[in-house]
Amino acid sequence: MMLYIVIGFLWVSMLIYVLMGGADFGAGILELFTSENNRSKIRTTTYNAMGPIWEANHMWLIIAVVILFVGFPGIYTTVSVYMHIPLVIMLMGIIARGTAFTFRHYDAVKDNMQQLYNRIYVYSSFITPLFLGVIAGSAVSRQIDTDASTFASAYILGWFNWFSFSVGFFTVAICGFLAAVYLIGDVKDLTDKKRYIRKAKMMNGAMAFWIIMIFWFSYKGDIPLFNWLFGNFISVATTVTGLLSLILLWIAIYRNNIKRMRFYAGFMTMMLLIAVTYSHYPNIILLKNGAHLSLFGTKGPDKTINSLGIALLAGSLFIVPSLVYLIYSTPKKTDREVQ
């Protein structure tokens, strides 16, 4: 029983990280794809919208990591060993982004150092989710070779392939999309709104492109993605519902219904995540030799799982109400300089 609660927490932290952390990365990605003149506007909007919950957004990743190493050490250590290089790149992204974001807002002197912070911020906003996606893609792509005998096959080929990178680019696109949809609802000015709608379209297009690529490379690489998504009822149902909510999302955008568009964006992401995780649940890592590491097979001893579950339940009792209050109590309309 507790095992399912723990797995539930793992899944939910992943979802929220994709949603909130994703929108947060996305803000940087949008800034990257914006002309120099309009960037400062994006910066102010993003900062007002995301600033207060910025620290909290990234805690979800830590929660997921902690659940993994306490509850499912086999998965954590396998990923750590064979995904060492992409993980290090991702960590560099996290360091660069987190510090650049803070530095640019808290540097007491505003001079051309700002340009440096901005540049670091936008590029790392791109790199971090890219490699997050690469790692996720590699985990299920049957490329990780635990019997490898050469450096390249053990530590590079497992992730350095087109399938993994397509998943990475798709992750980048969805982050950008989430941010654009979120920001449409956050600006009052009509030209600003139009700008974000344009961005949302562009990101949506990128998502479509990379989905096609993902399917193409999974076909080339003998990854049974098609079977996963269409081989069982739940995955089919969630994939279809996900697509449907994307359509509803665009309708909401054109009717300028802020609540609905945010809801559908969240809902779509959730459906997508269910579709891809359910299809190979409870296996998290599929290895080259055909074996897999599952949540059940790698779980820690019962006592650990129990106390982990209790800790998580108790923790959410504190966290959820205060986080909700934080999100609702910091009004976003003011452009007041944050002190």
Next chain:
Amino acid sequence: MDNFLAARSQMALSLGFHIIFSCIGMVMPFFMAVSHFMWLRTGNENYKNVTKAWSKGVAIFFATGAVSGTVLSFELGLLWPEFMKHAGPIFGMPFSLEGTAFFIEAIALGFFLYGWGRFNKWFHWFTGVIVGLSGIISGILVVAANSWMNSPAGFDYANGKYTNIDPIAAMFNKAWFSQSLHMTIAAFAATGFAVAGIHALMILRKTNIGFHSIAFKIAAVFAIIAAVLQPLSGDISAKFVAKTQPAKLAAMEAHFNTERNAPLIIGGIPDEKNKKVDYAVKLPGMLSLMINGDTNSEVKGLDAIVVNDQPPVSVVHYAFQIMVALGMLMLGISLLSFIALLRKRAWFKQRWFLKLFVFATPLGFIAVEAGWTVTEVGRQPWIIQGIMRTADAVTPMPGIVYSFYLFTAVYVSLAIAVVFLLNRQIRMVPEIYDINTKY
């Protein structure tokens, strides 16, 4: 540099970097809370300015602390997969609770930084206190995880298998209290002296004296109280180490031979080949007295430990001497301050006294780094004392050296960036905050 040494160096670098930011993250919120409180009570604008100026500094430190902590939670697996595979489920309990504490800290920080003028002022003040409290709790929890590596508990070990795992018992291992207590006080002492020192320098330079005197006083009070408690708690730690990790104690003291009436060895250069210490001050019987309360009792030396299980002596001995010496120095400054306070001497306004504090700026942090070197290097060759060797825990991936160079470059640039930004904050004080209150 081989893979193993590179992995150890990278771990030491990352932790040594993180610990500075986590100390500040734990302690500064309390300084701010005091100053914030004074502002709400007295309405003196200087208090408000100090609070705000500090909160900007803290935001910078917090971000750096948070990213370096995130990196650490991955590095444990990146560098020590074999350790984490077995230890994760056992010592993971504090980490999962710590997750909650961090979360609360991050949320409360959001309230605090964005809450000026938005909430009831006492609620706003309270969120700042929560930031500090949850920071302290997370510090205690991580140290509890680390103390498990020093005094493993909560499992049975036989034939390479870990059975009967009890994560709660592992968390409350024997060392958790002495280590957490010592670490928490250390954070107050180190941050207190660092902050007081910087503001003392500004007072000496006669810029914004009203502002800097307030900041100096708050930090100095925390610092001098902590510095008095620190040697007391260090004594508890040392007694505890003597009981559970005799090899570490012997290395700290460069105590080569088991003997009765063991001398306390102060300073000196350990000669590991000939098993003696040159140029040291030796106080006969004092070590026996401090450890067992009896000058004639026996204290185990390194000769009681199998050669393969002995930690490097020189590093641990030097690190320990540095920590204790700095602890004594800070204690001295504290005692002088207490005399000044009790006797109502005006020393706090005198240049020589302020200069003393400027001198003490880095001492606490140097002691913290030295203390961790004692703890971690003194545990070698074990990653889990008596159970798993560090060499058996290291990642199979070759080429960690390059990753070590990369991390070194990143951390060095980050450190430069933080100093640069902090310097800019301080330089901007006159322009942003000057309201010319009298000292």
